[in-house]
Each structure stands twice: as structure tokens, then as C-alpha cells.
Amino acid sequence: MSRRSIMNINVFKGAQLVAKNTTETSTAIDLRRAAQNGQFSIEYTLTGEGTATIGYTVCSSKDGTYFTPTGATTIATALTKTPGHGGLSFTPPVYPWMKIYVTETKNSGTDTITATIILNVQ
Numbered sequence: 001m002s003r004r005s006i007m008n009i010n011v012f013k014g015a016q017l018v019a020k021n022t023t024e025t026s027t028a029i030d031l032r033r034a035a036q037n038g039q040f041s042i043e044y045t046l047t048g049e050g051t052a053t054i055g056y057t058v059c060s061s062k063d064g065t066y067f068t069p070t071g072a073t074t075i076a077t078a079l080t081k082t083p084g085h086g087g088l089s090f091t092p093p094v095y096p097w098m099k100i101y102v103t104e105t106k107n108s109g110t111d112t113i114t115a116t117i118i119l120n121v122q
Contacts, residue, residue, distance in 0.1 A: 050113030
């Protein structure tokens, strides 16, 4: 049986502040050689008083127009600093390029959230 490595990508290259009711999106993530088995997960750490939604968009070219595929759902919603650290698997369709986004979705106050996200692909 051959071994297939797991690719780990620090999506924002560190912690990313997400202001109230805004979205921060990663740069394009190259999956052309990574998605051998099509297994995806994220590991996340959240701090701050906001609430986060984490999702993804895809594209056939690095500089093209990224979109949410038909039938796709967000990776997670209503995440907060409690417990603040976790992991989630998701199943995107096959595309060579992906972007991960975090949206702060709390409806009151001026709360922000800081997110660190690692994308794991095999």
C-alpha cells in the first residue's frame, strides 16, 4: 500500500482578525497535487467575542472568479471562542483552486473574532 502525504496549509499564515459583520478570505490555495484522496478537514482556533462562519469557494483557475459550488454548504456556522479550538471535516467537489473564508456573524455589539485556520488535505 502506498502512502499519501497530508498537506497542511495555514490558511491566513497566522491569526486573522475578522471585524464585526465582515468577511476575510484567504489567498488562492493550490490543490492540483494535493487532493489525491479528496479528504479535507480544517483545524481552527478562535478568540474574541464574535461568532464565526467558515466556508469555502472554488475555481478552475487561480485568478478566475471563485464561487460556492451548487449544493455546497458552509464548513461550520455559529462558532465562538468556547471551546475555541476544534476540527471539522468537509467534502468539497473536485476543483484545482480553493479559498477559505471566515465571516463574523454576531448580530449585536461591536465584537470581533480572531481566527487561525489550518487546512488539511489528503
